Amino acid sequence: MSGNELPDDIEELKKRVIELHYKVIDQQGQLDDKASQITHLQDMVNLLQRKNYAPQSEIVSSDQLGIFNEVEEIAGLPTIDNEDDLEDEKDPKKPKKKKRARLPEHLPRKEIIIDLDEKDKVCIHDGARLEKIGEEISEKLEIIPAEVFVEKTIRYKYACPCCDEGMKTAPVPVSLLPKTMAAASLVAYIIISKFMDGLPLYRQETIFARIGAILTRQSMARWLIEVSQKLMPLYNLLQDELLARDYLNMDETTVQVLKEDGKKATSKSYMWVRYAAGTNPIVLYDYSPSRAGLVPIELLEGFKGYLQVDGYDGYSQVCKKNNLIRLGCMDHARRKFKEAFSTSGGKDIGKRGLVFFKALYKIEEKIEKMTSAEKKKVRQEQSKPILEEMKKWVDDKRSKVTPKSVGGKAVNYFYNEYPYLIGYLEDGRLNISNCGVENKIRPFAIGRKNWLFSTSVEGAQASAMFYSLIETAKANDLEPFD
Known part of the structure; x- marks a missing residue:
């Protein structure tokens, strides 16, 4: 707009200036909103990358949390005496090399004796006969692959030589799956392999075929369903x-x-x-x-x-x-703040929240072997004030964070779950998470x-x-x- 296009009327000029002023404010607000959205999306991308590629650990190192000056704010918390208590779990150091553990005593031992030849049991210096003074023992773990065999049941039949009415046959043994070729031990092996060792039936089918037993995955699936129904009582x-x-x-x-x-x-x-x-x-x-x-x-x-x-x-x-x-789960609440700590927008909120959780979990470590009554007493005296202090902090932060941001989600999760998160304080038998x-x-x-x-x-x-x-x-x- 050139100077010639501006109105000569002062009031009209003021009106245009005011319109432009509010337009600039509106556009700045839109830019701020977009910047906030971009930050939020960047945080979400970083969070997803951490979940997919970073080690899945609940531990936050002392290098991450840092040692920061908040002693004045939390001086009232009974379990935090100095700045050292603000440190979270230490980064795991390289473990010392341990001695190899002895093989389990309950396993059977098959001894292999290795002796000197008779000609070597003579002293090379004076020709005297060597005497046995001890043994050197070492152990290795051996394994025999799964042994598959056919259990052949033979039932004798008897008949009376004098008539046709006296025929008898030995009774059929009780079977887990009658009219199938599956013995109870085979079914148990299939169950453990799939549900304890994570071997799908198609892999087991291949393994059995390798040792000469042809079992289809369809047959095994039918056996498992039938056995599961028998176990319902x-x-x-x-x-x-x-x-x-x-x-x-x-x-x-x-x-x-x-x-x-x-x-x-x-x-x-x-x-x-x-x-x-x-x-x-x-x-x-x-x-x-x-x-x-x-x-x-x-x-x-x-x-x-x-x-x-x-x-x-x-x-x-x-x-x-x-x-x-x-009862709520403190681990879930802690994870929300850990997620916030890993983002740029929620780092400060995450850091502060993790300090509270560190204090709470240190108390749980201390009381682990106490009686239920003792646990309740310590929690009431030490954990309760920490939770109350954190609640005040969360109440203050709720109005200062964007609800959909990672930090906002952490704060609101704790706020909404607070009545359930404090429930464990009332009974020493209850768990914090x-x-x-x-x-x-x-x-x-x-x-x-x-x-x-x-x-x-x-x-x-x-x-x-x-x-x-x-x-x-x-x-x-x-x-x-x-």
Whole structure:
């Protein structure tokens, strides 16, 4: 616009200046919004890259957190005495070379004696006969590949020589799978190989063929489904015992089922996991096509007490219906702040939040071997003030962060979950996090990477059965194959 195009009227000129001023403000606001979006998207890209390529560790090194001057802010926290306490877990140092562990004592020993020839048992200096003064012993671990053999059952038949009515045959032995060639030991081997060792049936088919046993994956799949149905009474007994407890952990993970009525082959279904820790722990897997809140209502029918879960809203219905005391997972909250710390926009929030969590987890380390009553006392005296201080800090930060930013998500997760996160303070038996059940899900997640999907609903249900029994056995220090 040239000077000649400007109006001569002063009021009109003022009006145009004001319009341009507000236009500049509006455009600057749009630029700020776009810059914020770009920062947020960059943070999300960095976060996804870290999740996909960085080591999956909960540890944040002291180099990452740094030693920063916030002592004045947290001087009121009873467990933080000086700046040294602000350090997070140390970076793992290179471990010292350890001596090779002795091979397990319970394994049978096959001795191989190596002796000198008779002509060598003579002293080279004076010709005297050498005397045995000791032994040099070394051990190596040997293995014999799986031995497959055919169990041939011969039942004798008897008849009366005087008539045709007296014929008798020895009874048929009880069989796990009648009218099949599968012995119980073979089925157990297939189950352990798939659900404990992560070997899909198509790989087992190849392995068996290599040692001369022709077993199709279709036959093995049918055997597993049939055996899982026979084990249902045992599962029901475990479930009755689990629901009689007063403290459960629960979580869910995805599973793909190819042939499922009303669903595409690529859609997600779910494995729900219930875990009762303590004496005689129990782990139960359950398949469901849905993640809706009606599933935990069905799975927890009759249960009363504490239910520890993550922040998924699907557990709200069952907690309300059964009048359960819901507990949160501090690990989940901590991960949110760790994610924020790894981004440029949320670094300060993440760093500050991790300091609080460090103090809380140090207390848990200290009280690990205490009685329940002692744990509760320490938590009330030391952990509770830290959580209250963190809540005040979060309340202040909520109005200063963008809700959809990584830092905003961390702050809001803690704010929304706070009533459940502090629940563990009330009973020394309770855990600070839901990591117990997450650890029970991990074997399933590892197996899923190998076998990828279940072909049918029946197959998914069979998987749930076998993971339940195997993980329960492992939790009780039992060998699943036995």
